[in-house]
Amino acid sequence: MSSIIYPITNLKATEQLVIDRGEGAYVYDKSGKQYLEGLAGLWCTSLGYGNEELIETIATQTRKLSFCHMFGGKTHEAGMQLSDTLAQMVPMDNARVFFGNSGSDANDTQIKLLRYYFNAIGKPEKRKIITRERAYHGVTVAAGSLTSLPVNISFFDPPVEALGILRTDHPHYYRGRLEGESETAFVDRITHNLEQLILREGPATIAAFIAEPITGASGVIVPPPGYYEKVRAILDKYDILFWADEVITGFGRTGSDFGCNSMHIERPDMMSFAKQLSSAYYPISAALIRGDMYEAMVEQSTKVGVFGHGYTYSGHPVACAVAGKVLEIYQRDKLFEHAATTGAYLQNRLAELAEHPLVGEVRGKGLIGAVELVADKASAKPFDGPDVINRAALQCQENGLLVRPVAGTSLAMCPPLIITREQIDELIAKLSQSLDETLGVIK
Ligand code: PMP
Numbered sequence: 132m133s134s135i136i137y138p139i140t141n142l143k144a145t146e147q148l149v150i151d152r153g154e155g156a157y158v159y160d161k162s163g164k165q166y167l168e169g170l171a172g173l174w175c176t177s178l179g180y181g182n183e184e185l186i187e188t189i190a191t192q193t194r195k196l197s198f199c200h201m202f203g204g205k206t207h208e209a210g211m212q213l214s215d216t217l218a219q220m221v222p223m224d225n226a227r228v229f230f231g232n233s234g235s236d237a238n239d240t241q242i243k244l245l246r247y248y249f250n251a252i253g254k255p256e257k258r259k260i261i262t263r264e265r266a267y268h269g270v271t272v273a274a275g276s277l278t279s280l281p282v283n284i285s286f287f288d289p290p291v292e293a294l295g296i297l298r299t300d301h302p303h304y305y306r307g308r309l310e311g312e313s314e315t316a317f318v319d320r321i322t323h324n325l326e327q328l329i330l331r332e333g334p335a336t337i338a339a340f341i342a343e344p345i346t347g348a349s350g351v352i353v354p355p356p357g358y359y360e361k362v363r364a365i366l367d368k369y370d371i372l373f374w375a376d377e378v379i380t381g382f383g384r385t386g387s388d389f390g391c392n393s394m395h396i397e398r399p400d401m402m403s404f405a406k407q408l409s410s411a412y413y414p415i416s417a418a419l420i421r422g423d424m425y426e427a428m429v430e431q432s433t434k435v436g437v438f439g440h441g442y443t444y445s446g447h448p449v450a451c452a453v454a455g456k457v458l459e460i461y462q463r464d465k466l467f468e469h470a471a472t473t474g475a476y477l478q479n480r481l482a483e484l485a486e487h488p489l490v491g492e493v494r495g496k497g498l499i500g501a502v503e504l505v506a507d508k509a510s511a512k513p514f515d516g517p518d519v520i521n522r523a524a525l526q527c528q529e530n531g532l533l534v535r536p537v538a539g540t541s542l543a544m545c546p547p548l549i550i551t552r553e554q555i556d557e558l559i560a561k562l563s564q565s566l567d568e569t570l571g572v573i574k
Contacts, residue, residue, distance in 0.1 A: 139283075148160055149161045152180075153168070153176075153180025153181060154179075154180050155547075156168055156180075156549060156551075156554055157180070158180060158533070164531065165531055166528070167531060167546075167554060167557055167561065168180075168533050168546065169533050169545070169546055169558050169562075170544065170545050170546070171545050171547045171548075172411055173406070173411075174347050174378075174406055174407075174499075175405075175410070175411035176410055176411045177382065177384075177410045177411075177457075177461075177466075177547055177548040177549070178410040178466075178547065178549055179410075179549050185410065185453055186412075188453050188455075189449055189453050192209060192448055192449045192452035192453070196448050197448070197449065198449075199446075200445070200446075201230070201441065201445050201446040202441055203437070206446070207446075207448050207451070209449075209452040213230075213452075213455045214228040214230075216455060217404075217417060217419065217458070220388065221419060222391055222399070223398060223400075223402060223421060224421050224422055224423070225422025225425075226402070226422065227419065227420055227421075227422055227424075227425035228417050228419050229244065229417065229418045229420075230415060230416070230417055230445045230447075231415075231416040231444075231445060232414045232415060232416055232444050232445075232450075233414060233416050234268075234269050234376075234403065234404075234406065234416055235268075235269025235270055236416060237269075237378070237403040237404065237416035237418040238268050238269050238271075238274035238341075238378075238403050238418075241374060241403055241418045242260065244424070244428070244440075245258065245260070245338045245339055245401075247428055247431060247438070247440075248420070248424045249338055250431065251431035256335060256336050257337065257338045259336050259337045259338060260277065260295065260338055261299055261337060261339070261371070262277045262279060262296055262297070262298055263279065263298065263301045263302075264279050264299070264300060264301040265279055265303065265538065266278055266280070266298075266301070266341070266342075266343070266346070266349060267279075267280055267347065268341060268343075268376050269378075272289065272290065275287065276289035276291045276296050277341055279298055279349075280349060282539075297328060297332060299321070299328055300324055301349070301352065302317075302321060302352065303350070303352045304317050304354075304355050305491070305492045305511065306511075314355040314356070315357070318354075318355050318361060321358075322361040322362055322365060325340075325365055334369035334370065334371065337369065338371070338372060339372040339373070339400070339401065340366050340371055340372070340373055340374065341374040341375075341376055342376065343375075343376045343377070343378075343379060343390065344375060344380045344385065344389075344390030344391050344393065344396060345379075345380055345390055345499060346379075347380075347499065347545065348543075350494070350501055350503065350538040350540060350541040350543070351494050351499055351501035359396045363396065363397065372400035372401060373396065373400050374399065374401040375389075375390065375391050375399040375402045376403045377389055377390050377391070377403060377404055378403055378404060380499075381402075381406075381407055382548075383461060383466055383467035383548050384407065384497055384498055384499055385496045385499060386470065386471045386474045386496055386497030387467065387471065387497075388467050393496060400420070400421050400424070401421070402419045404416060405417070407457075407548075408458075409450060409453050410453075410457045413453045413454070414444075415451065466548050466549070467548075469548065473498060473550055473552060473555060474496070474497035474498040475497075476552055477495070477498055477555050478497075478500060480556070481559070483559070484502055484559070484562065484566070487567075488508060489504045489566050489569065489570050490505070491508060494541075495544070498550070499543075499544070500543070500544045500545075501541040501542060501543045501544065502566075503541040504540060504541070504542070504566075504569075506519075513540055517536065517539040520536040520539060520541065521536050523536070523542055523566060523569040524542060526568050526569050527561060527562060527565040529565075530564055531561060532558060532562060532565065534562065542562070544558065544562075
């Protein structure tokens with residue numbers, strides 16, 4: 132034990148795994164036992180562990196300039212270069228980039244950018260944000276108010292009303308459908324509900340709709356075909372911005388460069404990134420907005436003299452240098468293409484597990500996936516509470532595979548982008564064995 136208050140942890144639990152070192156797609160505990168990193172740390176270590184080029188980049192930048200803030204006219208090469216590379220990569224119009232340190236603070240920043248922008252264009256009443264049930268967008272006070280998962284909001288009393296956060300349906304067909312409802316009818320119903328919510332609240336009061344193109348922490352939900360096209364048509368009709376939270380889905384994760392492209396979301400107005408932006412070698416996040424939104428803010432900032440938002444570590448030079456190198460490696464080593472083919476292989480192999488008696492649904496796209504465990508396959512009856520899913524995750528750990536129980540029902544997989552087919556076979560074999568053993572224990 133130690134003096135740490137552990138994050139996202141049952142504080143009463145005493146079992147801990149002390150991770151000691153990492154190499155490639157594997158980490159090792161104190162006893163030297165090897166674990167395949169089936170979740171890339173927390174959906175982030177895309178280039179795996181111990182990458183010498185990244186270590187070298189960190190050392191070189193640290194020697195050259197270990198810190199430089201970006202307030203009031205200061206900047207540095209690594210940050211400027213990274214912002215340009217990002218702006219060119221994303222499917223946005225003349226994107227502008229604000230750097231932070233975590234996915235949560237990127238989303239907090241976006242809330243402030245929205246307010247600043249709508250104040251600038253004379254629409255101060257346009258400030259509500261639509262999020263979805265089951266959403267995960269971080270845990271800070273503001274971003275945590277966009278999150279809908281009960282474990283992350285219970286007892287924290289997030290200021291949902293003060294921030295004008297509205298919730299709409301999650302596109303989770305397996306759990307959200309009515310009896311006998313087709314996917315198309317499901318999409319029609321929930322997008323109708325979205326439009327009704329907008330009309331009830333008043334379109335002139337709603338700034339943006341936030342969504343992860345494919346979710347992570349809420350169970351790796353891949354929306355049915357046509358969902359985003361319908362959502363976007365409604366948002367466009369009422370002049371509401373589309374804000375893509377790509378903290379997990381950015382950079383090759385879902386089988387193409389960005390989740391928006393995998394899910395046919397055309398030119399989002401805002402995008403949030405963290406995690407794979409630096410392959411987690413250094414904390415860094417980026418909040419991107421459309422160029423014309425930025426132009427409006429420029430005028431606004433002259434009224435009080437500065438744009439008064441920024442963190443000490445906004446654009447930390449070492450983080451920027453390492454993120455720049457990460458993006459270079461993605462492109463040089465064609466890692467998005469590699470992730471697309473190994474991702475297709477992962478999905479094929481995961482699909483085999485659909486036959487397992489414990490598995491209600493297999494979901495995923497590219498190199499992200501999940502299996503949802505059920506008490507009864509035919510009726511899709513869930514287990515009472517998270518004990519079984521936690522047990523299954525522990526069983527995987529015992530078998531040398533790290534995956535994560537999410538949303539109390541599912542085991543999520545999100546291996547490093549560098550994973551090989553052989554390692555995917557290893558992942559599936561260990562997962563399958565662990566599911567068998569879990570079944571044996573709970574029977
Ligand atoms: N958005 C999404 C979609 C995430 O998955 C996460 C983290 N899992 C966050 C935001 C918050 O990121 P962080 O933990 O770096 O604050």
